[in-house]
Amino acid sequence: MSKALALEITSKGYAVVEDYVGPDDLRMAQAFVFDAVTANGGEYIGFAGTQDLGDTFLASLPADPDFVALCRNIYESAIGQPAPDVGFYQILRCLSGGSAKKHSMRFHFDSYILTALIPITVPDHGNPGRLAIHPNTRDIRRTYLGNLIDKVLVDNRLSQALFNWAYHRGSKRVVRLSLKPGSLYLFWGYRSLHTNEPCDADAIRATALLHYADPHADSWIKQRLRRH
Incomplete structure (x- = not known):
């Protein structure tokens, strides 16, 4: 299964494991998200870690043996090297209210090779906040400095304006995914330029993101920059 998923991610840009989360677990997570957004005045809220x-x-x-094995096996199938014995960098993003727009349509590369995304709740009206992926835009850089240059070239007003212009012109190179709560979406977040569409202010779009394997975790330059 893992090898087939890795091949699908590379060839198509993403892979999906339908209904990965059971209905009871999903309902509990949805209730958590609703309460968190309500307590925050209906605005965006995010959670890092567990x-x-x-x-x-x-x-x-992040400690579930089956999930860990799935992600490591996908990594090994694609990279051809033993998967690093590291944990996940996890974020739960809950878009809602007027601030949702600020957290949307910002194209970027992740710092981790594999991105696993699980939608918790998506809007049932208006804009559903699709996931937009420009698959496999770059290779894994040999150094952190090369990765940093990529990010600087992407994260600026001119580049973002050009990406958004191309996106709204209907670029066929971009995959637009409507998300189904409880399914598992996998893509090469490090290699693929990606973002999310905004959702309406009166709706909630919540996604869990688990990032695996930072290829530059041991970079001296990266560690020095984090200290400053």
């Missing part, structure tokens, strides 16, 4: 996720499945997913 410590504040209560009893939801998201609190234990």
Whole structure:
């Protein structure tokens, strides 16, 4: 299964495992998201790590043996090297309210090779906040400096304006995915330029993101920059 998923990610830009999360676990996570957004005045809220996720499945997913094995096997199938014995960098993003637009349509590369995305809730009206992926735009850089240059070239007003212009012109090189809550979406976040469409202010779009394997984790330059 992992080899087939890795091949699909590379050839198509993404892979999907339908209904990966059970209905009871999904409902509990959806209730958590609704309460969190409500408590924050209906505006965007995000959670890094697992410590504040209560009893939801998201609190234990990064240590789930089946999930860990799936991600490591996908990595090994694609990279051809043993998977690093590292954990996940996890984020739960809950877009809602007027601030949702600020967290949308910002094309970027992830710092980690594999990105696993699980939609918790998506809008049932208006703009559903599709995931937009420009698959496999770059190779894995040999150095952190090369990766940093890529990010500087992408994360500026001119580049973002050009990416958005091409996107709204209907560029056929971009995959636009409507997300289904509870399914698991996998793509090479490090290699693929990607973003999310905005959702309406009165809706909630919540996605869990688990990032695996930073190829520059041991970079001296990266460690020095983090200290400053």
